[in-house]
Amino acid sequence: MSKEENTFEHLKNKGFLGQRQDDYFSMRLHTAAGNVSAEHLRAMADAAEKYGDGYVHVTSRQGFEIPFVHFDSTEKASEYMNDAGMGPGASGKKVRSVVACQGDRVCKRGLIDSQDVCEKIDVMYFAEPVPYKFKIAVTGCPASCLKVQENDFGIMGSIEPKFAEVNCVICGLCEKACKVDAITITEGKLYLNRDKCILCGDCISACRKDAMQVSSEGFTIFVGGKVGKRPRMGNRILKTVGQAVVFDVLEKTLNYYRENANDGERLGDVIERCGFEHYGETIKYSLLK
Ligand code: SF4
Ligand code: SF4
Ligand code: SF4
Known part of the structure; x- marks a missing residue:
């Protein structure tokens, strides 16, 4: 696996999906049963303003993504949401959000x-x-x-x-x-x-x-x-x-x-x-x- 592929795989495991815009990622977050607490909603809103483009996308599977996170901010954004108690969502060859x-x-x-x-x-x-x-x-x-x-x-x-x-x-x-x-x-x-x-x-x-x-x-x-x-x-x-x-x-x-x-x-x-x-x-x- 090349260094680039390695980085991409690492980011994918942390919930980051590559966007069509170079160096930007949509950060997918883990949810289950379509529920998200008020505290997590606030954390997502803050993260979208700090690291994204100021909005949160609701996915077709009751999930949430924060688009437009620049590569340089991925680690910080990930840490921020982990500290708030919201881990990464799944993509690729995995059991997806239920x-x-x-x-x-x-x-x-x-x-x-x-x-x-x-x-x-x-x-x-x-x-x-x-x-x-x-x-x-x-x-x-x-x-x-x-x-x-x-x-x-x-x-x-x-x-x-x-x-x-x-x-x-x-x-x-x-x-x-x-x-x-x-x-x-x-x-x-x-x-x-x-x-x-x-x-x-x-x-x-x-x-x-x-x-x-x-x-x-x-x-x-x-x-x-x-x-x-x-x-x-x-x-x-x-x-x-x-x-x-x-x-x-x-x-x-x-x-x-x-x-x-x-x-x-x-x-x-x-x-x-x-x-x-x-x-x-x-x-x-x-x-x-
Ligand atoms: S589908 Fe079956 S259970 Fe539902 S009303 Fe008709 S007969 Fe009753
Ligand atoms: S499937 Fe629809 S109608 Fe049935 S319990 Fe769920 S929300 Fe209610
Ligand atoms: S089974 Fe149907 S037809 Fe018979 S009493 Fe009940 S509702 Fe009426």
Whole structure:
């Protein structure tokens, strides 16, 4: 590695991304779950004025960058933010900042504590080395505000309904509440189409007769999603599992990715190349079709 490459790699590890303007860098900072304290906001504002161009850029992954830091100021800017308690963000072949919606801590529709799961994943996996970029998102319900299907590993809060026919008075409230037409009432009979059901639980909330009940609830997992030049929607592999399963599948998926990926290959491409069954067998789970 040349001296120049060495310097560039060193700066990249400290969160500095080279700009199109010679000798200027955008300083990426570490955030998780899209939260930043008032103290850190003040530190970023100060650093932007001292070392940047007086503004902070909000990235597409709930992160922050301070652009226009001159090469000569990189060490000082880095020290300043480290002292303020904000480390560098990740780029290159690493697990990137983990993103999450507010989940049931704030959002009325939240089915899980997205922030809690996100914070734990961040502690365990942020900036871990991988064959290429690896993006993780946590979203509180099937509204998928955090677009988990576009991530290498996506986690979604979910509730699966079961129909207790004996209590049903065929009022039609659940049919109206279901936005994906998974419930239909024909000639006085209710049909629940499980293939169409996205596990939002709205029919359960709508029913006043306890005829739509909770069958299972927890986390639904998607893998292999990405956007960019060759977008791919993630596959839904498991539904309404517990948190322990989420962490087990994530650990095994990262190992699978490290063992099977060609250099620069995203998880979705590895799964397509090696086959979905191979992935399921390797992580030792029976996956949804
Ligand atoms: S995904 Fe669901 S829980 Fe999260 S912000 Fe959107 S609506 Fe709320
Ligand atoms: S859980 Fe949601 S998607 Fe499934 S049947 Fe009920 S309302 Fe429809
Ligand atoms: S809302 Fe409840 S009672 Fe009404 S049709 Fe649906 S399941 Fe039956």
